[in-house]
Amino acid sequence: MSASIEIREGYSPQNPETLAAYLSGIDAVRAVLGGEPPQWTIAEVGDGNLNLVFIVKGPAGGVAVKQALPYVRLVGESWPLPLSRAHYEHMALSEQARLTGKLVPHIHHYDERQALIVMELLEPHIIMRRGMIDAVEYPRFADDISSFMARTLYFTSDLALTADRKKAMIAAFAGNTALCKITEDLIFTDPYRVAELNRWTSPELDTYAARWREDGELKIAVSRLKLKFLSSAEAMLHGDLHTGSIMLTPEETRVIDPEFAFMGPMGFDVGAIVANFLLNYLAQDGHVESPGARDGYRDWVLETLERIWTAFREKFLALWRENPTGDAYPISLFAEAEGAARLEMERQAYMDRLWADTVGFAAAKMIRRILGLAHNIDLEWIKDRELRATCEARALTLARDMMVNTAAYGSIATVMAAARQVRRDIAHY
The missing domain is CATH 3.90.1200.10 (Aminoglycoside phosphotransferase (APH), C-terminal lobe)
Structure with missing residues (x-):
């Protein structure tokens, strides 16, 4: 395990209150959601071991947002983990999409600094x-x-x-x-x-x-x-x-x-x-x-x-x-x-x-x-x-x-x- 939590300039973990403002600045995401931020609903639904996961829905559609934390979520800050894992996930998803098409979710937006991926909302999956x-x-x-x-x-x-x-x-x-x-x-x-x-x-x-x-x-x-x-x-x-x-x-x-x-x-x-x-x-x-x-x-x-x-x-x-x-x-x-x-x-x-x-x-x-x-x-x-x-x-x-x-x-x-x-x-x- 690493000795300390990674600190990356400009990075901050999102929550339902901050995420709406963040997504409102991304044209591709606004087009998927439709309407204005006050009309969007955001819920944190992550039940995995490592990351934050949000479901965002608007009048026209929805997206899933996944953000890496600088530690293992299952254990807590006593187990630091690099934010760079979002980079490798994005790279792998891009290659998998090239090779398999719709067998992976479509990516709407990737933010390296925030270690955050906005992707297709899978429903009713x-x-x-x-x-x-x-x-x-x-x-x-x-x-x-x-x-x-x-x-x-x-x-x-x-x-x-x-x-x-x-x-x-x-x-x-x-x-x-x-x-x-x-x-x-x-x-x-x-x-x-x-x-x-x-x-x-x-x-x-x-x-x-x-x-x-x-x-x-x-x-x-x-x-x-x-x-x-x-x-x-x-x-x-x-x-x-x-x-x-x-x-x-x-x-x-x-x-x-x-x-x-x-x-x-x-x-x-x-x-x-x-x-x-x-x-x-x-x-x-x-x-x-x-x-x-x-x-x-x-x-x-x-x-x-x-x-x-x-x-x-x-x-x-x-x-x-x-x-x-x-x-x-x-x-x-x-x-x-x-x-x-x-x-x-x-x-x-x-x-x-x-x-x-x-x-x-x-x-x-x-x-x-x-x-x-x-x-x-x-x-x-x-x-x-x-x-x-x-x-x-x-x-x-x-x-x-x-x-x-x-x-x-x-x-x-x-x-x-x-x-x-x-x-x-x-x-x-």
Whole structure:
């Protein structure tokens, strides 16, 4: 953590009273809202870990305003955080919009000094995690998120970019070190040691937490993943791609909040989606209204997860075949028939390696949401503590095996089968 709160000339945190005056000076925003500032309504709605978020509505329309604070909102001023994360979020959103169009919110205005972004108000979209807790099905999501991941990861990788352009992207995101440090500590380190900010369902999971801290095999496995996170600048990542960073309706998907963006291993983004679907699947028993009431929804969760990975793999490979423009695997080396066949074999092997990374990173994301600082409401909102602990014990057991026995999970089908099996095997924490 930094030693002191950042002080930036001209920066001041907004509130509903000051924000109206600020927005009134931005023509593009006034055009969206319509009317005059006294006709606007402003509400601070941020429930995330880091930032201020406002919803502003006028006679003609609305906008969302996100402003970085110079500290971690979840913890307070004892944990300073650079305002520059808004710069990286804006840069990532701009690149994602170029590559995926309407799968991210439109930006109306960006203010570097104020670390503030004014963007499209997403209504009636809701946070996906909340919808899944309520057992809402999203028929378009698998297609949308697989397209988002395939296009953002492929087109920012060495498979599509020349070496100079790729290195320029690495340089552009290299300064987002504070957000990467949060990931490095909270995901790959703290859950496996005594750390002040760790928390879990206690005392029910005390023995699990202790075992995870003493598990040498697990700590080696997570350290290998951390090394890959630190050293493999494969593509531009969203960096925090979970169901809390997605707003959607059954017909439309938007990916939000890429302030953790950096150049890293592709499996980290894909693994985050896998982890959140597995956590939701294993949390459903804590939200069921009556026995058997959510059996169909649990099936939908796993079937959608299967469609996500299958579609992602197919789309990524199609992009590679159609756009072999990067300096990796130069197409001129594989022009003859035998070479083309060998390249196709290598493409399949590449995706198998990416899947193995995905399995490991998914496991790490699951463990951190139960034994670390920031938890998922999928599990946190289970009111019965013993039932919550049981759901969490299942997730921890599955995640540990995925991380230390990754080779046993050679397909999405094996992950699905293991999730179903651990739910049957563990009846009580």
